[in-house]
Amino acid sequence: MLQVSYIRENKEEVLERLSVKNFSQPQLVDEIIYLDNQRKSTQSQADDLLAKGNATAKQIGELMRNGKKEEAETIKVETAKSKEDIKALQEQLATIEHELNQKLVQLPNLPHNSVPKGKTPEENEVVLTYGKLPQLPEKPLPHWELAAKYNIIDFELGVKITGAGFPVYKGKGAKMQRALINFFLAEAEKAGYDEMMVPLLVNEASGFATGQLPDKEGQMYHVGIDNLYLIPTAEVPVTNLYRDVILKEEELPIKNCGYTPCFRREAGSYGAHVRGLNRLHQFDKVEIVQVVHPDRSYMVLEQMSLHVQNLLQKLGLQYRVLRLCGGDMGFTSALTYDMEVYSAAQERWLEVSSVSNFETFQSNRLKLRFKGKEGKTQLPHTLNGSALALPRILASILENYQTAEGIKVPECLVPFTGFDFID
RNA sequence: GGAGAGAUGUCAGAGUGGUCGAAUGAGCCAGCUUGGAAAGCUGGUGUACUGGCAACGGUACCGAGGGUUCGAAUCCCUCUUUCUCCGCCA
Numbered sequence: 001m002l003q004v005s006y007i008r009e010n011k012e013e014v015l016e017r018l019s020v021k022n023f024s025q026p027q028l029v030d031e032i033i034y035l036d037n038q039r040k041s042t043q044s045q046a047d048d049l050l051a052k053g054n055a056t057a058k059q060i061g062e063l064m065r066n067g068k069k070e071e072a073e074t075i076k077v078e079t080a081k082s083k084e085d086i087k088a089l090q091e092q093l094a095t096i097e098h099e100l101n102q103k104l105v106q107l108p109n110l111p112h113n114s115v116p117k118g119k120t121p122e123e124n125e126v127v128l129t130y131g132k133l134p135q136l137p138e139k140p141l142p143h144w145e146l147a148a149k150y151n152i153i154d155f156e157l158g159v160k161i162t163g164a165g166f167p168v169y170k171g172k173g174a175k176m177q178r179a180l181i182n183f184f185l186a187e188a189e190k191a192g193y194d195e196m197m198v199p200l201l202v203n204e205a206s207g208f209a210t211g212q213l214p215d216k217e218g219q220m221y222h223v224g225i226d227n228l229y230l231i232p233t234a235e236v237p238v239t240n241l242y243r244d245v246i247l248k249e250e251e252l253p254i255k256n257c258g259y260t261p262c263f264r265r266e267a268g269s270y271g272a273h274v275r276g277l278n279r280l281h282q283f284d285k286v287e288i289v290q291v292v293h294p295d296r297s298y299m300v301l302e303q304m305s306l307h308v309q310n311l312l313q314k315l316g317l318q319y320r321v322l323r324l325c326g327g328d329m330g331f332t333s334a335l336t337y338d339m340e341v342y343s344a345a346q347e348r349w350l351e352v353s354s355v356s357n358f359e360t361f362q363s364n365r366l367k368l369r370f371k372g373k374e375g376k377t378q379l380p381h382t383l384n385g386s387a388l389a390l391p392r393i394l395a396s397i398l399e400n401y402q403t404a405e406g407i408k409v410p411e412c413l414v415p416f417t418g419f420d421f422i423d
Numbered sequence: 424g425g426a427g428a429g430a431u432g433u434c435a436g437a438g439u440g441g442u443c444g445a446a447u448g449a450g451c452c453a454g455c456u457u458g459g460a461a462a463g464c465u466g467g468u469g470u471a472c473u474g475g476c477a478a479c480g481g482u483a484c485c486g487a488g489g490g491u492u493c494g495a496a497u498c499c500c501u502c503u504u505u506c507u508c509c510g511c512c513a
Contacts, residue, residue: 044473047482054482057494061441064493076493083493246470367471375452377470 001211001365002107003379004036004100017110020117020326028103035100042096046089049082105214109361111326112298112335118325125325127337130309131318133344134400140345143395144276146402147173150422155276165266165281172422176397176409177284179416180390181259184286184311188387191307193257193288198237200260201228206240209366211332211358221263230263234287235384239362242291247370252380253300254291257387259284277391278350285389290382291368294360297381298335301357304385305337308353311388314412317341317396320349334359341392345399350392355385 007014007029015026056079063072116125147153152173158166169177185195207213207229212220221230231237238258247254262285266274277283288307292300305321312319324336333356340349360379363369369377401408406423414420 040473043482047473050483051481053493057492058441060493064441072493079493369470375468 001104001361002110003360003364004032004104007107008033008036014110018108020111020115021108021329022119022327023108025106028106032100032103032107035096035103039093039096039100042089042093046086046093049086049089053079053082053086105208108215108331109334109358111329111333112357112359114323115329115335116323116325119327120325121328123325124322124328124338127321127323129318129320130313131316133318133342134316136344136400137402137404140399140402142276142343142345143398146398146407147276150407152176152422153277163281165279167277167280172417172419173394175417175419176394176413176422177390179413180388180393181284181286182416183413184388185257185259187307187311187314188257188286188288191255191288193255196238196241196256196258198234198241198258198260200231200237200263201226202231202236202240203228206236206243209243210236210239210362211365212236215331218267219265221265231260232264233262233386234258234260234285235289238287238289239366239382239384242368243366245366245368246377247291247368247380249293249370249372252291252293252370253296254289256289257286258289259286261285262389277395280391283389283391285386287384288387289384291363291380292383293370294378294381297357297359297383300381301335301337301355301383304355304383304387305339308339308355308385308387312339312341312352315393315397315410317393317400319352330354330356332356332358332361334361341396341400343396343399345402350396352392352396353386353388356383358382358384 002014011029011033014029018026018029056075060072060075063069063075116123118124141149144153144155147155150172152170154168154170155164157168158164161168189195201223204213204227207220212229212232216232220232222228223230237260238256241256242254261282263282264280266279266281288304290300290304309319309321319339319341322338322340324333324338329336336354336356338351339353339355341352342348343350359381362382363379366382368380368382370380371377397410398407401410406421409417409420409422411420
Protein backbone atom coordinates (compact mmCIF):
# COMPACT_ATOMS: atom_id res chain seq x y z
CA MET A 1 0.00 0.00 0.00
CA LEU A 2 1.30 3.42 -0.89
CA GLN A 3 1.70 5.96 1.88
CA VAL A 4 -0.81 8.80 1.76
CA SER A 5 1.86 11.30 2.70
CA TYR A 6 3.91 10.21 -0.29
CA ILE A 7 0.91 10.52 -2.59
CA ARG A 8 0.19 14.02 -1.31
CA GLU A 9 3.72 15.23 -1.79
CA ASN A 10 4.43 13.54 -5.11
CA LYS A 11 1.10 13.54 -6.86
CA GLU A 12 2.40 14.14 -10.39
CA GLU A 13 5.05 11.49 -10.07
CA VAL A 14 2.55 9.01 -8.68
CA LEU A 15 0.22 9.58 -11.62
CA GLU A 16 3.07 9.27 -14.10
CA ARG A 17 4.31 6.02 -12.51
CA LEU A 18 0.83 4.55 -12.33
CA SER A 19 0.42 5.18 -16.04
CA VAL A 20 3.42 2.91 -16.67
CA LYS A 21 1.38 0.16 -15.08
CA ASN A 22 -1.57 1.19 -17.25
CA PHE A 23 -3.55 1.88 -14.13
CA SER A 24 -7.14 2.46 -15.14
CA GLN A 25 -8.36 4.62 -12.25
CA PRO A 26 -6.03 7.61 -11.87
CA GLN A 27 -8.90 9.64 -10.40
CA LEU A 28 -8.41 7.60 -7.22
CA VAL A 29 -5.34 9.67 -6.48
CA ASP A 30 -7.32 12.89 -6.24
CA GLU A 31 -10.06 11.17 -4.30
CA ILE A 32 -7.53 9.87 -1.82
CA ILE A 33 -6.01 13.29 -1.28
CA TYR A 34 -9.46 14.79 -0.85
CA LEU A 35 -10.50 12.15 1.66
CA ASP A 36 -7.29 12.54 3.55
CA ASN A 37 -7.97 16.25 3.91
CA GLN A 38 -11.43 15.39 5.22
CA ARG A 39 -9.88 12.94 7.58
CA LYS A 40 -7.48 15.49 8.98
CA SER A 41 -10.03 18.21 9.59
CA THR A 42 -12.60 15.84 11.06
CA GLN A 43 -10.05 14.30 13.34
CA SER A 44 -8.79 17.62 14.58
CA GLN A 45 -12.35 18.75 15.34
CA ALA A 46 -12.99 15.54 17.24
CA ASP A 47 -9.68 15.85 19.07
CA ASP A 48 -10.53 19.38 20.19
CA LEU A 49 -13.84 18.27 21.61
CA LEU A 50 -12.27 15.29 23.29
CA ALA A 51 -9.65 17.53 24.85
CA LYS A 52 -12.39 19.74 26.26
CA GLY A 53 -14.29 16.72 27.49
CA ASN A 54 -11.21 15.40 29.23
CA ALA A 55 -10.69 18.73 30.92
CA THR A 56 -14.30 18.84 32.08
CA ALA A 57 -14.16 15.32 33.42
CA LYS A 58 -11.11 16.26 35.44
CA GLN A 59 -12.88 19.29 36.77
CA ILE A 60 -15.86 17.20 37.82
CA GLY A 61 -13.60 14.78 39.59
CA GLU A 62 -12.03 17.68 41.42
CA LEU A 63 -15.40 19.06 42.50
CA MET A 64 -16.67 15.67 43.65
CA ARG A 65 -13.63 15.18 45.79
CA ASN A 66 -14.16 18.54 47.38
CA GLY A 67 -17.78 17.71 48.05
CA LYS A 68 -19.17 20.34 45.68
CA LYS A 69 -21.74 17.98 44.33
CA GLU A 70 -24.19 20.51 42.98
CA GLU A 71 -21.63 22.37 40.90
CA ALA A 72 -20.50 19.07 39.46
CA GLU A 73 -24.07 18.18 38.51
CA THR A 74 -24.46 21.46 36.66
CA ILE A 75 -21.38 20.85 34.55
CA LYS A 76 -22.43 17.28 33.86
CA VAL A 77 -25.53 18.49 32.12
CA GLU A 78 -23.48 20.74 29.86
CA THR A 79 -21.38 17.86 28.61
CA ALA A 80 -24.34 16.08 27.06
CA LYS A 81 -24.34 18.20 23.92
CA SER A 82 -20.65 17.87 23.28
CA LYS A 83 -20.88 14.12 23.77
CA GLU A 84 -23.31 13.93 20.89
CA ASP A 85 -21.07 16.05 18.72
CA ILE A 86 -18.11 13.85 19.48
CA LYS A 87 -20.04 10.75 18.64
CA ALA A 88 -21.17 12.23 15.33
CA LEU A 89 -17.67 13.33 14.42
CA GLN A 90 -16.21 9.97 15.30
CA GLU A 91 -18.74 8.17 13.18
CA GLN A 92 -17.95 10.52 10.35
CA LEU A 93 -14.27 9.92 10.84
CA ALA A 94 -14.71 6.16 10.77
CA THR A 95 -16.63 6.42 7.51
CA ILE A 96 -13.99 8.63 5.94
CA GLU A 97 -11.16 6.38 7.06
CA HIS A 98 -12.95 3.34 5.73
CA GLU A 99 -13.50 4.98 2.35
CA LEU A 100 -9.96 6.27 2.24
CA ASN A 101 -8.59 2.85 2.99
CA GLN A 102 -10.79 1.20 0.41
CA LYS A 103 -9.44 3.48 -2.26
CA LEU A 104 -5.89 3.20 -1.03
CA VAL A 105 -5.82 -0.57 -1.29
CA GLN A 106 -6.87 -0.31 -4.90
CA LEU A 107 -3.71 1.53 -5.87
CA PRO A 108 -0.98 -0.80 -7.11
CA ASN A 109 2.64 -0.29 -6.24
CA LEU A 110 4.58 2.26 -8.28
CA PRO A 111 6.93 0.69 -10.81
CA HIS A 112 10.64 1.38 -10.60
CA ASN A 113 12.12 3.78 -13.18
CA SER A 114 13.72 0.93 -15.09
CA VAL A 115 10.37 -0.75 -15.74
CA PRO A 116 9.56 -0.60 -19.45
CA LYS A 117 6.18 0.65 -20.57
CA GLY A 118 4.01 -1.96 -22.16
CA LYS A 119 0.79 -3.83 -21.85
CA THR A 120 1.40 -7.42 -22.87
CA PRO A 121 3.98 -10.08 -22.04
CA GLU A 122 5.48 -9.54 -25.51
CA GLU A 123 6.67 -6.14 -24.33
CA ASN A 124 8.75 -7.54 -21.49
CA GLU A 125 12.41 -6.79 -21.84
CA VAL A 126 14.81 -9.71 -22.30
CA VAL A 127 17.70 -8.96 -19.99
CA LEU A 128 19.81 -11.99 -20.84
CA THR A 129 19.67 -15.47 -22.30
CA TYR A 130 21.86 -18.22 -20.95
CA GLY A 131 22.88 -21.64 -22.17
CA LYS A 132 21.90 -23.53 -25.25
CA LEU A 133 19.36 -26.11 -26.17
CA PRO A 134 20.27 -29.70 -25.46
CA GLN A 135 20.53 -32.39 -28.12
CA LEU A 136 17.10 -33.96 -28.21
CA PRO A 137 15.75 -37.02 -29.98
CA GLU A 138 14.16 -36.63 -33.39
CA LYS A 139 10.67 -35.91 -32.12
CA PRO A 140 10.91 -34.70 -28.54
CA LEU A 141 7.87 -35.50 -26.44
CA PRO A 142 6.11 -32.95 -24.22
CA HIS A 143 6.35 -33.72 -20.54
CA TRP A 144 2.80 -34.97 -20.16
CA GLU A 145 3.53 -37.74 -22.64
CA LEU A 146 6.82 -38.54 -20.95
CA ALA A 147 5.10 -38.59 -17.57
CA ALA A 148 2.63 -41.17 -18.86
CA LYS A 149 5.27 -43.17 -20.74
CA TYR A 150 7.41 -43.65 -17.63
CA ASN A 151 4.47 -43.76 -15.24
CA ILE A 152 5.72 -40.99 -12.94
CA ILE A 153 2.81 -38.57 -12.94
CA ASP A 154 -0.85 -39.53 -13.13
CA PHE A 155 -3.15 -36.69 -14.01
CA GLU A 156 -6.32 -38.79 -14.30
CA LEU A 157 -5.87 -40.22 -10.84
CA GLY A 158 -5.69 -36.68 -9.51
CA VAL A 159 -8.90 -35.84 -11.31
CA LYS A 160 -10.57 -38.78 -9.63
CA ILE A 161 -9.64 -37.87 -6.11
CA THR A 162 -9.78 -34.08 -6.40
CA GLY A 163 -10.11 -32.59 -9.86
CA ALA A 164 -8.11 -31.21 -12.75
CA GLY A 165 -4.86 -29.54 -11.77
CA PHE A 166 -4.10 -31.84 -8.86
CA PRO A 167 -1.67 -34.41 -10.24
CA VAL A 168 -0.51 -37.53 -8.47
CA TYR A 169 3.24 -38.09 -8.57
CA LYS A 170 4.24 -41.74 -8.51
CA GLY A 171 7.41 -43.67 -7.82
CA LYS A 172 10.40 -41.87 -9.27
CA GLY A 173 8.14 -38.92 -10.01
CA ALA A 174 7.37 -38.51 -6.32
CA LYS A 175 11.04 -38.93 -5.47
CA MET A 176 11.96 -36.27 -8.00
CA GLN A 177 9.64 -33.88 -6.17
CA ARG A 178 11.28 -34.55 -2.86
CA ALA A 179 14.73 -34.29 -4.42
CA LEU A 180 13.96 -30.94 -6.00
CA ILE A 181 12.59 -29.55 -2.74
CA ASN A 182 15.63 -30.70 -0.82
CA PHE A 183 18.03 -29.44 -3.46
CA PHE A 184 16.39 -26.01 -3.49
CA LEU A 185 16.36 -25.77 0.30
CA ALA A 186 19.98 -26.85 0.52
CA GLU A 187 21.01 -24.19 -1.98
CA ALA A 188 19.01 -21.53 -0.14
CA GLU A 189 20.62 -22.50 3.13
CA LYS A 190 24.06 -22.22 1.50
CA ALA A 191 23.10 -18.72 0.40
CA GLY A 192 22.31 -17.76 3.98
CA TYR A 193 18.54 -18.12 4.11
CA ASP A 194 16.96 -19.36 7.33
CA GLU A 195 14.38 -22.01 6.71
CA MET A 196 10.85 -21.54 8.03
CA MET A 197 8.09 -24.09 7.97
CA VAL A 198 4.87 -22.16 8.06
CA PRO A 199 1.10 -22.74 8.09
CA LEU A 200 -0.58 -23.41 4.77
CA LEU A 201 -3.73 -21.59 5.78
CA VAL A 202 -3.73 -17.93 6.66
CA ASN A 203 -6.25 -15.50 8.04
CA GLU A 204 -7.69 -12.47 6.32
CA ALA A 205 -5.27 -10.02 7.93
CA SER A 206 -2.32 -11.90 6.47
CA GLY A 207 -3.88 -11.93 3.02
CA PHE A 208 -4.33 -8.18 3.18
CA ALA A 209 -0.87 -7.47 4.49
CA THR A 210 0.97 -9.03 1.58
CA GLY A 211 -1.51 -7.66 -0.95
CA GLN A 212 -3.32 -10.78 -2.13
CA LEU A 213 -6.48 -9.29 -0.67
CA PRO A 214 -8.45 -7.58 -1.96
CA ASP A 215 -6.62 -7.77 -5.29
CA LYS A 216 -6.67 -11.55 -5.72
CA GLU A 217 -9.83 -12.42 -3.83
CA GLY A 218 -11.31 -15.23 -5.86
CA GLN A 219 -7.95 -16.63 -6.89
CA MET A 220 -7.38 -18.13 -3.46
CA TYR A 221 -9.16 -21.11 -2.01
CA HIS A 222 -11.25 -19.91 0.89
CA VAL A 223 -12.30 -22.03 3.83
CA GLY A 224 -15.54 -20.27 4.66
CA ILE A 225 -16.37 -22.00 7.90
CA ASP A 226 -13.22 -20.66 9.56
CA ASN A 227 -12.59 -17.74 7.21
CA LEU A 228 -9.12 -18.92 6.29
CA TYR A 229 -7.34 -18.91 2.94
CA LEU A 230 -5.12 -21.61 1.48
CA ILE A 231 -1.84 -19.93 0.65
CA PRO A 232 -1.12 -19.20 -3.02
CA THR A 233 2.57 -18.88 -2.14
CA ALA A 234 4.80 -19.13 0.93
CA GLU A 235 5.33 -15.40 0.52
CA VAL A 236 2.11 -14.83 2.44
CA PRO A 237 2.85 -16.66 5.71
CA VAL A 238 6.59 -16.01 5.62
CA THR A 239 6.31 -12.27 5.04
CA ASN A 240 3.53 -12.05 7.62
CA LEU A 241 5.93 -13.36 10.25
CA TYR A 242 6.99 -9.73 10.34
CA ARG A 243 3.58 -8.10 10.51
CA ASP A 244 3.33 -5.52 13.31
CA VAL A 245 7.00 -5.75 14.08
CA ILE A 246 9.57 -3.05 14.74
CA LEU A 247 13.03 -4.39 13.97
CA LYS A 248 16.35 -2.98 15.02
CA GLU A 249 18.42 -1.78 12.11
CA GLU A 250 21.13 -4.30 12.90
CA GLU A 251 18.63 -7.14 12.49
CA LEU A 252 18.50 -6.37 8.77
CA PRO A 253 18.76 -8.04 6.39
CA ILE A 254 16.34 -10.83 7.23
CA LYS A 255 16.68 -13.79 4.89
CA ASN A 256 14.10 -16.55 5.06
CA CYS A 257 13.28 -19.46 2.84
CA GLY A 258 10.53 -22.00 3.04
CA TYR A 259 9.02 -24.89 1.19
CA THR A 260 5.25 -25.08 0.94
CA PRO A 261 2.61 -26.43 -1.34
CA CYS A 262 0.78 -23.57 -3.05
CA PHE A 263 -2.88 -23.46 -3.93
CA ARG A 264 -4.35 -21.39 -6.74
CA ARG A 265 -7.83 -21.50 -8.13
CA GLU A 266 -6.60 -20.12 -11.48
CA ALA A 267 -10.17 -19.22 -12.31
CA GLY A 268 -10.56 -18.43 -15.95
CA SER A 269 -7.34 -19.87 -17.32
CA TYR A 270 -7.94 -22.88 -19.46
CA GLY A 271 -6.74 -24.07 -22.84
CA ALA A 272 -3.82 -25.65 -24.62
CA HIS A 273 -1.18 -23.73 -22.71
CA VAL A 274 -2.20 -25.14 -19.39
CA ARG A 275 -1.70 -28.80 -20.23
CA GLY A 276 0.19 -31.14 -17.98
CA LEU A 277 2.28 -29.40 -15.37
CA ASN A 278 2.09 -25.99 -16.98
CA ARG A 279 -0.62 -24.71 -14.68
CA LEU A 280 -1.85 -26.46 -11.58
CA HIS A 281 -4.18 -25.78 -8.67
CA GLN A 282 -1.71 -27.29 -6.24
CA PHE A 283 2.02 -27.22 -6.69
CA ASP A 284 5.18 -27.16 -4.62
CA LYS A 285 7.57 -24.28 -4.32
CA VAL A 286 10.56 -23.11 -2.35
CA GLU A 287 10.35 -19.38 -1.74
CA ILE A 288 13.04 -16.95 -0.68
CA VAL A 289 12.09 -13.77 1.18
CA GLN A 290 14.19 -10.85 2.34
CA VAL A 291 13.58 -7.78 4.47
CA VAL A 292 16.28 -5.22 3.82
CA HIS A 293 17.35 -1.63 4.31
CA PRO A 294 15.81 0.58 1.60
CA ASP A 295 19.25 1.59 0.35
CA ARG A 296 20.12 -1.98 -0.49
CA SER A 297 16.98 -3.48 -1.95
CA TYR A 298 17.91 -3.19 -5.62
CA MET A 299 21.31 -4.71 -5.01
CA VAL A 300 19.60 -7.53 -3.13
CA LEU A 301 17.14 -8.00 -5.99
CA GLU A 302 20.11 -8.66 -8.30
CA GLN A 303 21.56 -11.12 -5.79
CA MET A 304 18.27 -12.96 -5.58
CA SER A 305 18.04 -13.06 -9.34
CA LEU A 306 21.55 -14.54 -9.46
CA HIS A 307 20.58 -17.11 -6.84
CA VAL A 308 17.75 -18.30 -9.04
CA GLN A 309 19.94 -18.27 -12.13
CA ASN A 310 22.52 -20.30 -10.29
CA LEU A 311 19.89 -22.97 -9.61
CA LEU A 312 18.94 -23.10 -13.26
CA GLN A 313 22.57 -23.33 -14.28
CA LYS A 314 23.20 -26.20 -11.90
CA LEU A 315 20.17 -27.96 -13.31
CA GLY A 316 21.65 -27.43 -16.75
CA LEU A 317 18.61 -25.66 -18.14
CA GLN A 318 18.65 -23.01 -20.79
CA TYR A 319 16.93 -19.88 -19.55
CA ARG A 320 16.35 -16.22 -20.09
CA VAL A 321 15.69 -13.37 -17.68
CA LEU A 322 12.93 -10.87 -18.36
CA ARG A 323 12.33 -7.49 -16.84
CA LEU A 324 8.57 -7.31 -16.77
CA CYS A 325 6.87 -4.37 -18.42
CA GLY A 326 4.40 -2.24 -16.49
CA GLY A 327 1.37 -4.08 -17.82
CA ASP A 328 2.62 -7.55 -16.98
CA MET A 329 3.82 -6.79 -13.47
CA GLY A 330 2.09 -7.81 -10.30
CA PHE A 331 -0.04 -5.45 -8.29
CA THR A 332 2.38 -5.23 -5.39
CA SER A 333 5.70 -5.15 -7.21
CA ALA A 334 8.03 -2.25 -8.07
CA LEU A 335 10.33 -4.34 -10.23
CA THR A 336 10.05 -7.98 -11.24
CA TYR A 337 12.39 -10.33 -13.03
CA ASP A 338 10.89 -13.47 -14.50
CA MET A 339 13.05 -16.44 -15.31
CA GLU A 340 11.90 -18.64 -18.17
CA VAL A 341 13.15 -22.00 -19.36
CA TYR A 342 12.80 -23.00 -22.97
CA SER A 343 10.83 -26.10 -23.74
CA ALA A 344 11.85 -27.46 -27.11
CA ALA A 345 9.10 -30.04 -27.02
CA GLN A 346 6.44 -27.41 -26.44
CA GLU A 347 8.31 -24.81 -28.46
CA ARG A 348 7.76 -22.12 -25.88
CA TRP A 349 9.29 -20.45 -22.86
CA LEU A 350 7.96 -21.51 -19.48
CA GLU A 351 8.02 -19.15 -16.54
CA VAL A 352 9.78 -20.91 -13.68
CA SER A 353 10.54 -18.07 -11.29
CA SER A 354 9.59 -14.55 -10.47
CA VAL A 355 11.74 -12.33 -8.30
CA SER A 356 10.36 -9.01 -7.09
CA ASN A 357 11.18 -5.96 -5.05
CA PHE A 358 8.11 -4.57 -3.29
CA GLU A 359 9.95 -1.61 -1.80
CA THR A 360 7.71 -0.35 1.03
CA PHE A 361 4.42 -1.52 -0.46
CA GLN A 362 4.17 -4.60 1.73
CA SER A 363 5.98 -3.23 4.77
CA ASN A 364 3.50 -0.36 4.92
CA ARG A 365 0.56 -2.75 4.97
CA LEU A 366 2.36 -5.12 7.29
CA LYS A 367 3.23 -2.30 9.67
CA LEU A 368 6.75 -3.65 9.50
CA ARG A 369 9.25 -1.00 10.49
CA PHE A 370 12.81 -0.75 11.62
CA LYS A 371 14.39 1.66 14.00
CA GLY A 372 17.36 3.44 12.46
CA LYS A 373 20.47 4.70 14.17
CA GLU A 374 18.90 8.02 15.16
CA GLY A 375 15.89 6.29 16.64
CA LYS A 376 13.73 7.12 13.66
CA THR A 377 11.36 4.39 12.57
CA GLN A 378 11.05 3.79 8.86
CA LEU A 379 9.76 1.19 6.45
CA PRO A 380 12.17 -1.46 5.19
CA HIS A 381 11.91 -2.99 1.73
CA THR A 382 10.66 -6.52 1.20
CA LEU A 383 11.57 -8.84 -1.64
CA ASN A 384 10.81 -12.37 -2.61
CA GLY A 385 11.32 -14.89 -5.31
CA SER A 386 10.55 -18.45 -6.27
CA ALA A 387 13.64 -20.55 -5.87
CA LEU A 388 12.05 -22.48 -7.36
CA ALA A 389 8.56 -23.65 -8.29
CA LEU A 390 8.58 -27.35 -9.02
CA PRO A 391 6.12 -28.27 -11.76
CA ARG A 392 7.60 -26.39 -14.67
CA ILE A 393 11.12 -27.25 -13.55
CA LEU A 394 10.15 -30.89 -13.53
CA ALA A 395 8.50 -30.42 -16.91
CA SER A 396 11.66 -28.80 -18.26
CA ILE A 397 13.86 -31.55 -16.89
CA LEU A 398 11.67 -34.27 -18.35
CA GLU A 399 11.57 -32.59 -21.72
CA ASN A 400 15.15 -31.38 -21.97
CA TYR A 401 16.80 -34.48 -20.53
CA GLN A 402 14.84 -37.00 -22.55
CA THR A 403 16.65 -39.64 -24.57
CA ALA A 404 15.36 -42.53 -26.61
CA GLU A 405 15.96 -44.84 -23.62
CA GLY A 406 14.63 -42.67 -20.83
CA ILE A 407 15.22 -39.51 -18.90
CA LYS A 408 18.54 -38.57 -17.41
CA VAL A 409 18.53 -36.97 -13.99
CA PRO A 410 20.56 -33.74 -13.75
CA GLU A 411 23.79 -34.42 -11.92
CA CYS A 412 23.13 -31.99 -9.08
CA LEU A 413 19.94 -33.89 -8.20
CA VAL A 414 21.39 -37.39 -8.11
CA PRO A 415 22.57 -37.10 -4.48
CA PHE A 416 18.97 -36.23 -3.61
CA THR A 417 17.16 -38.77 -5.78
CA GLY A 418 19.40 -41.74 -5.34
CA PHE A 419 18.96 -42.65 -9.02
CA ASP A 420 20.27 -41.08 -12.21
CA PHE A 421 17.88 -42.38 -14.81
CA ILE A 422 14.14 -42.69 -15.26
CA ASP A 423 12.97 -45.46 -17.55
C1' G B 424 -16.11 -30.11 22.58
C1' G B 425 -17.00 -28.87 28.30
C1' A B 426 -15.29 -26.16 32.90
C1' G B 427 -12.09 -22.61 35.18
C1' A B 428 -8.15 -18.79 35.22
C1' G B 429 -5.56 -15.20 32.43
C1' A B 430 -4.14 -11.41 28.30
C1' U B 431 -0.96 -4.47 31.00
C1' G B 432 5.06 -1.05 28.04
C1' U B 433 11.41 -4.59 25.51
C1' C B 434 10.67 -8.30 29.64
C1' A B 435 8.83 -9.52 34.63
C1' G B 436 4.93 -7.53 37.20
C1' A B 437 1.52 -3.84 40.25
C1' G B 438 -2.87 -1.42 39.46
C1' U B 439 -10.70 -3.08 40.45
C1' G B 440 -13.98 3.96 38.44
C1' G B 441 -10.92 10.26 38.64
C1' U B 442 -4.66 12.48 40.81
C1' C B 443 -2.94 6.15 35.30
C1' G B 444 0.44 6.45 29.38
C1' A B 445 0.22 3.63 33.61
C1' A B 446 3.96 1.83 40.23
C1' U B 447 8.21 -1.19 40.98
C1' G B 448 12.21 -4.22 39.22
C1' A B 449 15.12 -5.86 35.10
C1' G B 450 16.91 -4.66 30.29
C1' C B 451 18.60 -0.91 26.92
C1' C B 452 20.83 4.18 25.87
C1' A B 453 23.61 8.53 27.66
C1' G B 454 26.46 10.82 31.52
C1' C B 455 29.31 10.53 36.15
C1' U B 456 32.88 7.25 38.34
C1' U B 457 37.47 4.08 36.32
C1' G B 458 43.92 3.07 33.61
C1' G B 459 39.89 0.01 31.45
C1' A B 460 35.79 -2.76 33.03
C1' A B 461 32.28 -4.48 36.76
C1' A B 462 29.55 -2.45 40.65
C1' G B 463 27.39 2.11 42.07
C1' C B 464 25.04 6.86 41.10
C1' U B 465 22.11 10.34 37.77
C1' G B 466 19.02 11.06 33.70
C1' G B 467 16.51 9.06 29.55
C1' U B 468 13.93 5.01 27.23
C1' G B 469 6.35 2.82 23.55
C1' U B 470 3.34 3.37 18.94
C1' A B 471 0.14 6.01 15.64
C1' C B 472 -2.41 10.38 14.01
C1' U B 473 -2.15 15.63 14.51
C1' G B 474 -0.55 21.22 15.57
C1' G B 475 4.23 23.85 15.59
C1' C B 476 10.49 26.21 12.26
C1' A B 477 11.47 24.40 16.97
C1' A B 478 10.89 24.13 22.09
C1' C B 479 6.71 21.91 23.20
C1' G B 480 1.49 20.57 22.76
C1' G B 481 -3.40 17.77 21.51
C1' U B 482 -5.83 12.95 20.62
C1' A B 483 -5.96 7.65 20.63
C1' C B 484 -3.94 3.02 22.23
C1' C B 485 -3.37 -1.54 28.91
C1' G B 486 -5.50 -8.68 23.41
C1' A B 487 -9.67 -6.83 19.47
C1' G B 488 -14.52 -4.66 18.84
C1' G B 489 -18.90 -2.68 21.11
C1' G B 490 -21.49 -0.66 25.65
C1' U B 491 -22.34 1.85 30.67
C1' U B 492 -20.39 6.62 32.86
C1' C B 493 -19.22 13.61 33.34
C1' G B 494 -14.85 10.21 33.61
C1' A B 495 -12.83 3.13 32.10
C1' A B 496 -6.58 -0.57 32.21
C1' U B 497 -10.39 -1.02 36.12
C1' C B 498 -17.69 -2.34 35.30
C1' C B 499 -20.90 -5.04 31.26
C1' C B 500 -21.34 -7.76 26.33
C1' U B 501 -19.11 -10.23 21.99
C1' C B 502 -14.82 -12.15 19.73
C1' U B 503 -9.65 -13.77 19.56
C1' U B 504 -5.94 -16.03 22.20
C1' U B 505 -2.88 -18.42 26.31
C1' C B 506 -2.72 -21.69 30.47
C1' U B 507 -4.94 -25.70 33.74
C1' C B 508 -8.41 -29.79 34.23
C1' C B 509 -11.93 -33.18 31.72
C1' G B 510 -13.36 -35.43 27.01
C1' C B 511 -11.64 -36.77 22.11
C1' C B 512 -7.57 -37.72 18.94
C1' A B 513 -2.83 -38.20 14.64
